[in-house]
Amino acid sequence: MGTSLERGIQGFIEQVDRPTASFFESCVRCGMCAHACLFYTETGDPKYTPIYKLEPLRRVWEREYTLFGRIKKWLGLSKPVTEAELKEWEPLVYDSCTLCGRCSLMCPVGNDIVYMVRRAREGMVAAGVAPDGLKQAATRAVKIGSPMGVQLPALKTQIAKAEKETGLAIPFDKEGAEYLMVLSSAEIIEFSEIIPAAARIFHAAGVSWTFSSDAFEATNSGIQIGSSDIATELVSRIVRAAERLKVKYVISPECGHAYTALRWEGPNLIGRPYPFKVIHIVELLDELRAAGRLKTEGMEDEKLTFHDPCQLVRRGGVVEPPRNVLKMVASNFVEMEDPGTLNWCCGGGGGVSSNERADELRLKVFSRKKTQLDQLGVRTLVTACSNCRDMLEDGLEHHRMDIKVVGLTEMVAEHLKQ
Amino acid sequence: MTGVELLNWARGPGLQIALVVFIVGVAIRFIEMWLLGKSPDFAEARGSAAAGGWRTLFTRSLPMPGALKRAPLVFLGGYVFHIGFFITFLFYAPHILFLRAVTGFSWPALPAYLIDVIGLVSIAALVAVLVHRLTDPVRRFLSRTGDYVAWAATFLPLLTGYFAYHRLVTDYTTMLALHVLSFELLLVLIPLTKLMHTFTFAVSRWYNGAIAGRKGVKV
Incomplete structure (x- = not known):
């Protein structure tokens, strides 16, 4: 043995x-x-x-x-x-x-x-x-700070770009800010529109926020591969940064497993409750909406639907907030069959997206999402998880479906009242 | 051994042995499960774990939306034999007399002809779920010896009860003895097989609902 x-x-x-x-x-x-x-x-x-x-x-x-x-x-x-x-x-x-x-x-x-x-x-x-792919992602996350190997300079470059685009100063390491924003690597590399979008929304709503140079990566390969040791190390980085900056909230980005890791598993991994709260960015948008601090103008008029990230709904309890927010900016929002807690996965959660060996199977089972989308005949698919978004784009391309995938936060930012 | 002797043994020592194995066995299974414990949850709750637990304990008796269409036989067969088994067990007049002797409680019975029909329907449902288990790819793939043993242990009391009621196969006394013995076999096998779910389903439903309930999810 x-x-x-x-x-x-x-x-x-x-x-x-x-x-x-x-x-x-x-x-x-x-x-x-x-x-x-x-x-x-x-x-x-x-x-x-x-x-x-x-x-x-x-x-x-x-x-x-x-x-x-x-x-x-x-x-x-x-x-x-x-x-x-x-x-x-x-x-x-x-x-x-x-x-x-x-x-x-x-x-x-x-x-x-x-x-x-x-x-x-x-x-x-x-x-x-x-799986090797998942082992490598977890190793990169521990050693480099990101499963995709993204480092601080890459984030700084994106932030500089966003500052130029929006004309707003994006706060970094600001002690005493109310919210600490963390991101998923995919949002730094592929879907960086989230950074100017968040900056514009938070500026308009008067949200006091900051990034941290010590903890900007929210994804947690430890949760996915199933290693509590690795998961604890990755969560602790964010906890330490949040405690040092004395923030009241940590904003979980548009990433399903990051939310599960931070919101539900994190306190149990470190063995104590947090001195701050964890809120998903879509939950925050919905709170700002309810408080009258998030004001939008204009509507997306074409028919569109929302893909529920599993970790957000079934495993996370965030079901209504994305719908409340989406309805502010979309006049023709239709639900897929089996919406909310009943949703069907994009096929790439739980570390499957980091596991190249599973690609063929993942793309095959995307037929479930294809069936759901074919029933609706939409051309736009909104979601609130960058990993889902990546997997959806991959699946749609593989199945030759002409559907655009949009992040909810960016869609809201495009309709911010000037 | 004559039919009368067999019946006397089944009603006397047989029943006592079966009850002891059943009670001690179920207790052991609960204790070994309970001793494992559960870690505290430090994540700030969004909803009530207890409310979620109680909710799921009852709501899980209904199929998840869409499930009935995907596997109708598992659900329909399951409902019919579970409900039918408990009606025949709890509402047949001679059974109530037996249960009063053991527990001290009694309640009104259903007419015998109704029990007869329900018993037959339950037998048919059990045959259907067995055929499904043997032929459906998923059920066949998952099944182990224990699943067939548990099936037989559930089936035999219904079958022997039906035979005894209609004076079929052998004389009434012998068939009644076999009926009592088959019930005792069922009692003994509950803690030894998946039949333990008779009790533990409440615990697992509660945990599932409670884990989700803390997160504000209804499952």
Whole structure:
């Protein structure tokens, strides 16, 4: 038995808690979770049934934490999980699960399946069994500060550009600002329109905000690969910067997993509550709207729809704010089938976007989103997650669909009242 | 052993053994689950975990929107045999007499002819879910021996009950003894198989709803 396997099994053992045990106890193998998962609905392959992805964790739970499992182990009637099995399960746990959590809505006995996939990944990482692309992203995030290798000078260049474009000074390391803004790497490189958009909106609404040169990267590869150690290190950088600058809020950017990492997992990773609040940028826009501080003019009149990022709605609880904000600037907003908490994933969440090996499968299962969009016949798709946006653009191009993807914050900025 | 002897054993020592295994087994499973504990959640709550937990405990009895269309047989078969099983178990007059002897409680019975029909419908539903489990790619792929054992343990009390009521296959006394024994087998197998979900579904639904409820999500 190799030591990495032992570490993996130990990782699984440590991850089993009371909810996990209750979920495994309750599973009747009815297979309903398959019908909630786009990897099954779009391929028809039973191996993508969500609960099956947890088989190694389930076996460890049974052997270690149930009386009958221990008796079977003692009598030699059950086989331990092997390294070959972990490798066999790696594509199931990583390539074909975006941590979207739709299966957790379907299960008749109420199993929160994605809660367990997140935990199973801790054991996989401990055994060193994870996709190379994701391992590299996590390593870059720890060493360089960004999974895409983006460093401070790149952000500074974009900020200088935004300052020139807007004529506004963008605050940096301003102690005592009310809000600390963090970004995802994709927003610094690909979707940098967010920076001037945020600057214009915050200026118009009178929001006191700042960037930090110590912590500007919000994405968290640790959460995606399933390493609490890495996730804690990445979250701590933001926590330290927020505490140093004495901000009241940290703004989670248009990035789903960044929100989950900062808002829901972060305090548990560092083991204490934050002295500040975490707010998603779309939640902030909605608050400004409700307070009458966000004033827009003109409307997008063409038919458009909104893609709900899974981590924002089903795993995050931000369902109405994007709709409230979108309705300010769009006169012909239509919902997709299965909107809000029922949404279907773009296919690239949960680290799948960093895992090149999964590209082919991801583009195949994009057929779910294609079906949803074909039903509406829209030419514009709005979202509030830069990773979703990237994945949607990739999927639309692959399926030769002529649909433009727009970030919600930028759309609002274009309609700011002058 | 004659039918009468078998029935006497089933009603006496058999029942006692089955009840002890059932109660101790279920208790062990709950204790080993409870001892695992759960870490505190330091993230600021948006909604109430308890409200979410209680909500999901009940709402999860209804299918998620769209699910009925995607897997009608799993849902319909599941509803019919669960509801049918509990009606025949709880509202057949002789069962109420038995339950009063064990628990001290009793309640009004449903007419025997109605129980007869419901029992038959439940048998048909169980046969349908078994055929589905054997033929549908997902169900077949996921199934292990335990799933078929649990199926048989649920099926046999209904089948033997139906045979006894209609005086089929063998004499009434022997069939009644087999019926009681099949019920005892079911009791013993609850803590040993996935039939444990009879109790733990409440815990898992509660946790799912509570985890989401804290975040302000209704699941």
